[in-house]
Amino acid sequence: MTMDCVENRLLTSRRALLLGGASFAAWAYLPKFARAADGRDPRLVVVILRGALDGLATVAPIGDPDYAGLHGSIALSADGPRAALMLDQFFALHPAMPEFARMYRDKHAAIVHAVSTPYRDRSHFDGQDVLESGYAGPGRVQSGWLNRALEALPRGERVSSGLAVGPTTPLVLRGAAPTVGWAPVALPQADDDTAMRLVDLYRHRDPALASALTQGLQLEKAASGDDMKPKPGNAVAQMRLVARGAAKLMAADDGPRIAALAFDGWDTHANEGGPVGRLAFLLGGLDGALAEFESGLGDRWRNTVVVVATEFGRTARINGTDGTDHGTGTIALLAGGAVKGGRVISDWPGLKPANLYEGRDLKPTTDLRAVIKGVLQDQFGLSDRVLAETVFPDSAAARPMKGLVI
Amino acid sequence: MARDSQAALVALNRFGFGARGGASGDFINAATDPRGFVKAELSRPSGVLLEAPALQSTPQLGQAVFEYQAQVKQAREAAAKAGGPAEAQPQQVPADQKPDAKARRNLSLNMAAMDIAGQPPEMKAADNAAKAAESMQPNAAAPPVAKPAPQPLNVIQKTFRAEALARLQRATLADCGFTERLVVFWSNHFCISAAKGELARMWAGSFEREAIRPHVLGRFADMLKAVEQHPAMLFFLDNQQSLGPDSRAGQNRKRGLNENLAREIMELHTLGVGGGYTQEDVTSLARIITGWTFAGRQGQLGVPGSFVFNSNAHQPGPQVLLGKTYEATGVAQGEAALADIARHPSTASFIATKFVRHFVADDPPLGLVARLRDVFVKTDGDLKAFATALVDADEAWKAPLTKMRSPYEFLVASGRLLARVPEDPGGYLNNLNLLGQPLWAPPGPNGFPDTNAAWTAPEGMKLRLDVAAQMGARLGNNIDPLDLLEFAASDAASVETRRTIERAESRQQALALLLMSPELQRR
Numbered sequence: 001m002t003m004d005c006v007e008n009r010l011l012t013s014r015r016a017l018l019l020g021g022a023s024f025a026a027w028a029y030l031p032k033f034a035r036a037a038d039g040r041d042p043r044l045v046v047v048i049l050r051g052a053l054d055g056l057a058t059v060a061p062i063g064d065p066d067y068a069g070l071h072g073s074i075a076l077s078a079d080g081p082r083a084a085l086m087l088d089q090f091f092a093l094h095p096a097m098p099e100f101a102r103m104y105r106d107k108h109a110a111i112v113h114a115v116s117t118p119y120r121d122r123s124h125f126d127g128q129d130v131l132e133s134g135y136a137g138p139g140r141v142q143s144g145w146l147n148r149a150l151e152a153l154p155r156g157e158r159v160s161s162g163l164a165v166g167p168t169t170p171l172v173l174r175g176a177a178p179t180v181g182w183a184p185v186a187l188p189q190a191d192d193d194t195a196m197r198l199v200d201l202y203r204h205r206d207p208a209l210a211s212a213l214t215q216g217l218q219l220e221k222a223a224s225g226d227d228m229k230p231k232p233g234n235a236v237a238q239m240r241l242v243a244r245g246a247a248k249l250m251a252a253d254d255g256p257r258i259a260a261l262a263f264d265g266w267d268t269h270a271n272e273g274g275p276v277g278r279l280a281f282l283l284g285g286l287d288g289a290l291a292e293f294e295s296g297l298g299d300r301w302r303n304t305v306v307v308v309a310t311e312f313g314r315t316a317r318i319n320g321t322d323g324t325d326h327g328t329g330t331i332a333l334l335a336g337g338a339v340k341g342g343r344v345i346s347d348w349p350g351l352k353p354a355n356l357y358e359g360r361d362l363k364p365t366t367d368l369r370a371v372i373k374g375v376l377q378d379q380f381g382l383s384d385r386v387l388a389e390t391v392f393p394d395s396a397a398a399r400p401m402k403g404l405v406i
Numbered sequence: 407m408a409r410d411s412q413a414a415l416v417a418l419n420r421f422g423f424g425a426r427g428g429a430s431g432d433f434i435n436a437a438t439d440p441r442g443f444v445k446a447e448l449s450r451p452s453g454v455l456l457e458a459p460a461l462q463s464t465p466q467l468g469q470a471v472f473e474y475q476a477q478v479k480q481a482r483e484a485a486a487k488a489g490g491p492a493e494a495q496p497q498q499v500p501a502d503q504k505p506d507a508k509a510r511r512n513l514s515l516n517m518a519a520m521d522i523a524g525q526p527p528e529m530k531a532a533d534n535a536a537k538a539a540e541s542m543q544p545n546a547a548a549p550p551v552a553k554p555a556p557q558p559l560n561v562i563q564k565t566f567r568a569e570a571l572a573r574l575q576r577a578t579l580a581d582c583g584f585t586e587r588l589v590v591f592w593s594n595h596f597c598i599s600a601a602k603g604e605l606a607r608m609w610a611g612s613f614e615r616e617a618i619r620p621h622v623l624g625r626f627a628d629m630l631k632a633v634e635q636h637p638a639m640l641f642f643l644d645n646q647q648s649l650g651p652d653s654r655a656g657q658n659r660k661r662g663l664n665e666n667l668a669r670e671i672m673e674l675h676t677l678g679v680g681g682g683y684t685q686e687d688v689t690s691l692a693r694i695i696t697g698w699t700f701a702g703r704q705g706q707l708g709v710p711g712s713f714v715f716n717s718n719a720h721q722p723g724p725q726v727l728l729g730k731t732y733e734a735t736g737v738a739q740g741e742a743a744l745a746d747i748a749r750h751p752s753t754a755s756f757i758a759t760k761f762v763r764h765f766v767a768d769d770p771p772l773g774l775v776a777r778l779r780d781v782f783v784k785t786d787g788d789l790k791a792f793a794t795a796l797v798d799a800d801e802a803w804k805a806p807l808t809k810m811r812s813p814y815e816f817l818v819a820s821g822r823l824l825a826r827v828p829e830d831p832g833g834y835l836n837n838l839n840l841l842g843q844p845l846w847a848p849p850g851p852n853g854f855p856d857t858n859a860a861w862t863a864p865e866g867m868k869l870r871l872d873v874a875a876q877m878g879a880r881l882g883n884n885i886d887p888l889d890l891l892e893f894a895a896s897d898a899a900s901v902e903t904r905r906t907i908e909r910a911e912s913r914q915q916a917l918a919l920l921l922m923s924p925e926l927q928r929r
Contacts, residue, residue, distance in 0.1 A: 050849070122669070123679045125852055138679075142859065169863045181865035190875030194915050198871060198922050201906040206924040208862060216868030264849050269666045270644040320662025321647040326669070358685070 042338065042379040043250055043304040044258045045293060046146055046172060048132065049286070051266030052124060053310040055330030056362055057279055058097075059111050059344065063090035066351035072318045074274040082275030087111070091344045095275050096283040099291040100335060107342035109335040110404070112371050114346050116312055116364035122326035124267065127311030132172035134369070134392045145391050146260055147175030149376050152386045165246045165261035173260040180218050180256065182249060192217075236285035239263055243289035247296025263289070266310060270321035290335050301337045305375050305405060308333035309368060315360045316351055329362030332371055338379065340406050367398035374401030411898040413440035416803050419811075419929040420765060423583030424819035427893045432581070437896070444797050447585045448790060451623045454585050456576060456615050460568050464612045464637055465701075467565060468711020471608045472703035474561050562608050566600065569611020570831040570845055577818045578827050588622045588793060589614065590814065591764055593846075594853040595757075596633040596675060598642035601847045605641050610846035613638035626757070626787030627748035634671060634744060635713045637700035643667035643851065650696040650721025663721075668692035670851045676747045678756030687728055693721040694732060695740045754782040760856075765796060766805050768857045774801040807928045810861040812854065813841035815929070816870065820921050823894055824881060837873050842866060874921040882914030890917070895925040 060076040061067050062084065068075045076084035076092060084092035085101045091113065093101050103109035119130040119138065126138035134145025150162050162179040164170060173179050195217055202210035242261060249255050265282055272279050286308065294301050313330030329349070334341070349355050349363040357363040373387045377400045388396040414437035418425045421444045425432040436443045447453060462470075559567070577586045593614045600610040617636040621629035633639055640646050648664035649656035656662055668691035672683050697720030701708040708714040715737035724733045730746065732739045747753060758779040762770035778795055785791040796802055811819060817834055821827075828834060838845050848854045855861075887907050891899055903923045910916035920926065 121679075122685070123673055124850060126679055164863070164865070169859075169865075174859065179864070181863060181868075190871045190918060193911060194875055194878075194918050195871060197906060197910065197915070198919055201902055201919065201923065204902045205900055206928070208858075209867065209924065209927065212862045212864050213867040213871065214864075216864035216866070216871075218864075267850070270647055270664055319664055320649055320651065320656070321644055321664040322661075323644075323664070325665055 040303050041300075042257065043297065043300055043336075044375065044379055045246070045250070045304065045306040045336075046258075046260040047286070047289070047306060047308045048128070048170060048172065048260070048262040049266045049308065049310040050124070050128060050262055050264045051268075051310075052127065052312050052314055052326060053266045053330055054268055054272065054279060054314040054324050055113065055115075055310075056313070056316060057268075057272065057274075057324075058094050058283060059087070059113055059331050060084055060092050060094070061090060061113070061348065061351065062086070062092045064348070064351050070317045070351055073322055074272050074277075074279075074318055076275060080275075084275070087344055090348075091346075094280065094283050096280040097287040099287045099294075100333070103290070103294070103335050104342055108337050108339055109333070110339050110341040111344045112332045112334070112346065112366055112368075112401075113344055114329045114349055114362055114364055115332050115366040115368050115371060116329050117368045119312060120328065122312070124311060124326070129171070131309060131311045131368070132170060134172075134395075136394050142171075143175030144170070144172035144260075145372070146172045146258065147177045147179065149380070149382060149391045150177035150258060151175065152382055152390055153380060161256055163246060163249060163256035163259035165242055165259060170260050170262050173258075178215070180215050182245065236281065236288060239285035240288040240292050243292035244296050247293045251297050251300050268314065268323050269319070269325065270323040272318070272323040293335075303338050304336040305338050305379055306333075306335045307372060307375060308335070309372075313362055316356055316362055317360070325360075327361035328357045329364040332368055334371075334375070334404060338405050340403055345401075366401075367395075369395045370398040370401045371404070373398065374404045376400075378403075378405035409434070409437040410440060411437050411896050413437065413803060414443075415807065415895060415898045415925070416440065417444050417582065419807060419819075420802070420809075421582065421584045421797065422587060423577055423580065423815065424822055424926070425893050426578075426822045426825060427890055428825040430825075430893070433893060433896050436582070440803070441797055444582055444584050445794065447580070447582055448623060448794060448797075450585075451790070454589065454619050454622050456572055456619055458572050461572060461611065461615065462565075464609055464616060465709050465711035467608045467612055468605065468637060468700065469703075470561050470565070471604055472710060475604065476703070562604050566607050566610065567831050567835075569615075570835060571828060573611065573614070574818065574821070574828045574831055574834055578821050583818075583822075584793075584797075585622060587815075588789075589619055591761070592618050592622055592629065594848065594856075595760065596629070596639070597846075597848050597851065597853040598638045599847045599849075599851075600845070602642050606638060609636075609638035609641070614846075621789065623790040623793070624788075626753075626782070626789055626792075627745050629789070630675065630744055630748050631741060633675070634667070634695070634740075635698060637711060637713055640667070640698055640700055640713070643670055645695060646699040648692060648696050649719045650693055652723075653696060653719050653721055655716070655719040656696075656721075663689065663692050663696065665689055665692035667698075668695060671744075672747065674852050676756065677750055677752040681750070681752035681756060683728060690725045690727045691743060694725050694727065694743050696721045698737070698740060748787055749783075751783065754779045754787075758782055761792070761796065764856050766802055767808060768859075771801045771805065774799050808858070809929050810858045811927055811929050812856075812861055813838055813843040813866075813870070814845070816841075816921075816927065817873075819926060820874075820877060823890055823921075823926075824877070824885070826881075841869055841873065870927075871918070871922055874918040877921060878914040878916070878918030882912065882917035885913065885917060887913060887916035887920050890920055891925075894920070899923075899925050 056067065056071060057074060057076065062076065062078055076094060078084060078086055078092055082095050084095055086092045087104060091111070093104070100109055117127070117130045118136045119127050129138045132144045133141040134148065135141055146162060162173045162177065164173045164179050164181045169179060169181060199210055199214055202213060246259050246261060250257070250259055263286065268279050271277065290306060293304070293306055297304055309332045310330055312326065312328055314324035314327040316327065319325050347365040349365050351362070353359060355363055369392045373392060373395070376382050376387060376391065382391065384400065387400060392398070414433055417436040417440040418432060577583060580586050596618065598606055598610060598613055600607040613636050617632040618629065621632060643666045644664050645667040649659065649661050651662040665688050669688045671691065672681065672688060673679055677683055697716040699714060699716050699719065701710050701712055701714045703710055707716055717736060720736065722734055724731050725739070727743055732743055758775045759770055761778060762775050766774065777799065778792060781792055781795040817837055835845055843854055887910070891904060891907055903925055906923070907916045907920050910919055
């Protein structure tokens with residue numbers, strides 16, 4: 001069978017109706033969300049790094065006397081040809097992230113170190129479950145904290161649907177609140193008449209498929225341009241491309257205020273590399289994606305917070321294959337014009353053997369939920385109670401971190 | 407015999423790859439004796455094996471990669487000597503390509519969409535695309551293969567395509583496809599990723615043919631051993647780099663353990679998360695399987711590309727795993743450990759749950775899971791008995807067809823219904839990339855997801871429709887969509903589906919709608 005992509009020039013104008021027409025119901029919530037206090041129109045992007053980012057390799061505690069020994073051949077250093085970028089007297093940023101470093105200098109980026117979710121075991125999949133569901137432990141929950149945060153926004157002032165970037169909706173954005181999906185497209189599309197007929201059939205026979213397809217169709221116009229066709233580029237280019245498209249959609253007045261996307265590949269078990277190598281390559285992609293959000297959001301960037309989080313960290317000591325095994329404490333990155341930046345926020349536990357979690361990992365001293373709750377509260381005005389009971393159930397002990405946002 | 411159309415749909419779609427079009431008579435056969443139709447394939451164990459003249463053994467393929475890599479290296483060195491351009495550095499996309507951030511006022515989503523469709527700066531395609539693809543699986547749809555470049559395929563690409571084609575042809579031609587579905591299930595359970603590197607791409611097919619297929623109707627313990635000793639798995643999870651810290655090689659080379667494979671064996675392949683093991687057990691198993699590797703190009707340890715036990719790299723001494731001591735018996739130490747893990751009660755529960763979830767429902771009926779777990783335990787992991795018990799269970803026939811076909815199942819089912827035996831795997835591979843299920847390249851060692859949420863995402867549905875529309879556009883002209891509906895679902899088709907197809911504007915459109923109908927998407 002041949003299923004090659006063929007050129008299809010019959011993309012009709014009727015297609016455009018989908019974007020503004022009846023099937024656009026998921027967008028019918030008030031498109032403008034203004035923060036009660038100052039009338040600001042905030043935006044939030046959540047970037048999930050799948051595979052467990054090595055926080056100690058990304059934001060290196062160079063001032064900790066035990067760091068260099070533990071991280072061995074892949075440790076960053078403050079001098080040499082690929083020196084890490086000193087953030088303060090103690091912490092240094094991986095040299096593959098010059099854009100983030102610039103944002104940090106401009107006080108539009110911050111780092112939270114020695115952070116983790118409540119999850120304390122070492123399974124990626126359970127770890128991601130906890131990170132994205134917002135529950136205290138792993139389970140087969142089918143909704144994520146970001147979706148529940150959307151739900152909790154006052155009706156009539158609702159931020160329009162969350163934007164799920166990529167062919168599948170990440171768990172963090174799954175749930176009852178409407179979301180729309182978008183991914184760079186690589187195919188000519190089905191014409192809208194066929195789409196409408198199919199939606200009609202699904203409405204009668206399979207409502208779940210009807211709703212999924214309807215949502216999928218809403219943004220297809222956005223994805224139909226040649227520019228967004230993924231080119232056979234590298235992973236770095238892919239990350240930038242995805243961020244660029246998402247930023248443009250979010251920059252619109254009636255565009256989504258909240259988006260979630262995921263980048264894979266951070267499981268640096270072997271040959272992780274130091275200032276150059278595999279991790280450096282990926283961090284360069286992340287850095288480029290953040291820069292795309294900055295430029296693509298234009299003057300919206302002022303009111304934007306991007307949160308970059310991962311399911312857990314990696315072992316403090318490198319393993320036998322110049323990589324790191326699954327660990328616990330790691331970092332979270334905050335970027336955006338709304339971030340009160342230029343600082344590394346950390347209750348540093350130290351890397352002495354006795355201070356390591358289970359003798360292996362950076363000990364988490366900050367609950368990632370406190371960080372995210374702080375951002376949600378500052379950006380969207382969600383109450384302590386809603387954050388502690390609905391968005392992150394059973395998280396009252398992790399008080400929202402104050403003052404992350406300007 | 408009475409005809410049971412609903413059961414035929416279950417037989418064909420839940421257990422198999424859907425009915426074939428043309429003169430196969432699949433639906434009538436399935437309706438006449440649904441269980442017999444499914445089980446017929448189980449009585450032909452050799453039918454699971456995949457042998458074709460074009461397909462070679464893992465060591466042969468390994469040697470071909472080693473040779474290819476040597477040639478590439480030689481050519482590079484020759485070019486360097488001749489003063490030619492140095493090998494391109496991994497390319498960073500320039501960070502200064504920022505469209506200027508003008509003030510944006512009253513921008514609408516429509517305009518944003520147009521903007522995206524417009525002119526922004528050209529992205530530089532990187533020279534090292536293949537390398538990048540290896541190092542990372544982007545979350546978004548994988549890039550489609552570029553318009554056929556005039557460059558001839560290298561041996562790795564050729565092999566991958568040949569392996570893919572053989573698998574696709576087998577799936578397209580199978581009567582019911584139950585055993586091929588079992589192959590896909592186990593292959594995903596014990597997955598490797600072709601994106602790991604050249605050897606993994608080369609071995610993705612032979613891994614399945616050698617480690618999975620022979621045991622799909624055999625014993626779980628045998629499959630487990632074959633998988634964990636296969637060079638593709640050892641490479642995928644880096645066990646060939648893991649050295650016992652106190653082994654001769656470990657002491658000489660100052661490298662040590664990598665617990666990757668050991669962890670995934672317990673977490674993903676056997677006991678499951680929460681299956682009763684500790685971090686210490688992971689480390690212990692990692693020590694036990696040090697030295698499990700494959701011979702390299704020089705063949706110092708054995709035939710290049712074959713599994714070998716390197717006692718130089720093996721951690722000496724007895725090890726305690728799950729409370730039991732395993733004496734230092736070389737490779738047998740690990741084999742004994744695997745044999746015990748294979749028959750651990752947690753393994754039976756984990757496998758039974760996953761199996762029922764795959765075939766029946768996201769929330770698997772607990773009674774059925776318990777029954778399969780018992781069969782697994784009582785038969786010491788006899789996978790034929792295990793599969794048979796599933797087909798014999800009433801729950802598996804009564805549960806509504808709520809599972810969504812994965813992209814692979816959707817594409818194969820479409821090909822079967824259209825009675826088109828693939829001669830070139832390119833279209834399938836592109837579409838699998840697009841739909842988020844690149845062949846033999848799942849995003850992580852836990853394989854592709856297996857729940858409705860994964861495959862009914864809005865973007866995925868839209869892309870699936872686009873794929874169906876392309877098939878309709880290309881192939882719809884020469885078929886009668888109502889005939890195809892008859893082949894696929896007969897009188898089990900809903901009135902609405904029949905009417906939607908009847909009322910389509912064109913045959914092309916009708917075919918797209920048929921391929922997207924609930925009868926073809928749900929299983």
